[in-house]
Ligand code: GDP
C-alpha cells in the first residue's frame with residue numbers, strides 16, 4: 001500500500017468515555033469482522049482487562065476503508081492502555097502513529113486522563129480529531145464540552161465529530177475525518193535497511209511471543225533474520241501479519257505499516273517496548289530515538305498465607321515475570337511472614353493486577369505488605385543507598401538525610417467537592433502548584449509525596465468526591481524530607497512486616513492508629529501483651545492487650561465431651577492461619593488490616 005493511502009491512529013480518552021465502544025463500531029461498520037463474530041470490546045483481550053475495563057497491553061487492528069473519494073484506505077488503529085502506571089508504554093505506542101481521535105463523553109467533559117493522554121498525543125506530534133461521544137443521552141452537552149476542550153486543552157473543537165458509539169450515529173463521519181484530517185505516514189523508504197519500532201509484545205499460549213511492530217523504513221518478511229538493537233537479541237522471523245483483528249499472515253510489511261511478527265522468542269522479557277528492530281545482515285545506521293526501559297516504582301512483599309505454598313508462589317511469580325519485563329522480584333524472608341518475595345511494580349494498578357492473577361490463576365492466597373516507594377538514603381560517609389524495603393533501613397545515626405520520590409498530581413473535580421480534595425491533598429503533605437476553573441469543574445495541581453499516594457489516596461479521593469474526581473500523575477523527582485522508619489513491636493519484638501517509612505510529623509498519628517488496630521486484631525493470650533510503635537529506640541505509641549483469664553474450653557460446663565472436642569478442633573484450624581511471633585500468635589488478617597489506612 002502506498003503511504004498516501006495509510007492512516008495510523010490511536011484513540012485517547014478518559015476511562016469509560018467510550019474508546020472501546022468506538023473501536024468496536026469502526027471495526028463493525030467497515031465489515032472488518034463478520035457480523036456473527038462481533039462481540040463487545042473486541043480489542044480488550046485479557047480477562048482482567050475486560051473485568052476492570054482497562055487495556056493493559058497495546059492492541060492493534062487493521063481496517064480497510066473504502067472512502068468517499070473512491071480509494072480504499074488502510075487504517076491501523078493502535079489501542080493503548082490509558083492508565084498512568086503504563087504511561088511509558090502509552091507514550092511509545094503513540095510514537096508509532098501519526099494521529100489521534102480524542103474521545104470525550106459529552107455528558108461528562110474533559111477529565112484528568114483525557115488531559116494526560118491528549119498531552120501525550122500532542123507530544124508525539126499527532127494531528128488530533130476531537131470526537132464528542134454519547135450524544136444519544138439527554139444529558140449530553142456537546143457545545144459546552146467543545147468549548148471546554150478549547151479552553152482547557154487549547155485545540156480547535158469547532159469541527160468535532162458528534163457521535164454515539166452506542167447507536168452508531170456519526171461513525172461514518174469519524175471514518176472520513178480519519179482519512180481527510182489525519183496525515184499519512186511520513187517518509188519511509190522500502191529499500192532502505194529495516195528500521196521498525198517494537199510497539200508492544202505479548203505472550204500467546206500457542207505461538208509464543210508476538211511482537212507488534214511499526215515499520216519506519218525497509219521491508220520485513222518471513223525468513224528474515226532480525227536484531228533487536230538495544231537488547232542485542234537476534235531471531236529468525238517465522239511469520240509476519242496483521243490483525244483484522246484475528247491474526248492474518250501477510251507476505252511482507254512495508255514502510256508505514258503496523259503488524260505483528262513471530263520469531264520464536266521465548267519470553268516477553270527478551271523484548272523491550274520501544275526497541276528498534278533491524279536486519280542482522282543489513283543494519284540501519286541508528287536506532288529510533290528515546291528508548292528507556294520502564295522501571296518499577298512501587299515495591300511490596302508478597303507472602304503465601306499458607307507457608308507450604310512458597311514453591312508454588314515462586315513458580316507463579318516466575319511465570320508471570322516471563323511475560324512482564326517491568327515486574328521485578330527477589331526472595332525475601334520475614335520473621336513474621338516466613339518466605340516470600342519483594343516485588344517491584346510500575347504502580348498500584350500493576351501491583352493489583354499481578355496480585356489478582358496470582359490468587360486467581362494460581363490459586364495462592366497472599367499476604368501483601370504495605371506498598372513502599374524507593375527512598376534515597378544518603379549516608380554520612382557519602383554513600384547513597386536505594387531503599388526498597390523499610391526493614392533494610394540502615395542505622396539512623398549513620399544517615400545524613402533521606403530523599404523521597406514526589407509526583408505532580410492533576411485532579412479534576414466538580415466545585416462542590418473541591419474543599420474536600422484540597423484537604424485530602426494537604427493531609428498528604430501536598431504542595432499546591434495550581435488551581436484553575438473550567439466551567440463548574442476545578443483543576444487542582446499538587447506536588448505530593450508518592451509514598452502518600454501509594455497507600456490509599458485514590459480510594460480516599462473517590463470516596464470524598466463520590467467518584468466524581470479524576471486523577472492522574474507523573475513522577476517529578478526526589479526531595480529531602482524528615483523521613484523515619486517506624487517499627488511496630490508486639491510483646492517487645494519488632495514485627496518486620498509492619499515496618500514502614502513515615503514523615504516524622506505524622507509518625508505519632510500513624511503509630512497510634514496502628515497500635516489501636518492491632519489491639520483489636522490480635523486475640524488475647526494468657527499473658528499481657530504490649531503493642532508499641534517506635535522510632536529508633538523511642539516509643540511513640542503504646543497499647544496493652546490484657547491477659548486472657550480462662551481457656552476457651554472453660555465455657556463448656558460439665559462433661560459435654562463432643563462440644564469440647566469441636567472447640568479444640570476449631571482452635572487448631574484457627575491456629576494454622578496464625579503466625580507464631582515470639583510467644584504471641586498473630587492472625588493473618590491482622591497484617592492485612594493493620595496495613596490499610598483509614
Ligand atoms: P472506555 O473505557 O473508554 O473503553 O469506554 P467503553 O467503550 O468501555 O464505554 C464505557 C461505557 O459507556 C459502556 O457501558 C458503554 O456501553 C457506554 N457507552 C459508550 N459509548 C456510548 C454512547 O455513545 N452512548 C451511551 N449511552 N453509552 C455509551
Ligand code: MG
Pocket residue numbers: 019020021044053054055
Ligand atoms: Mg476500554
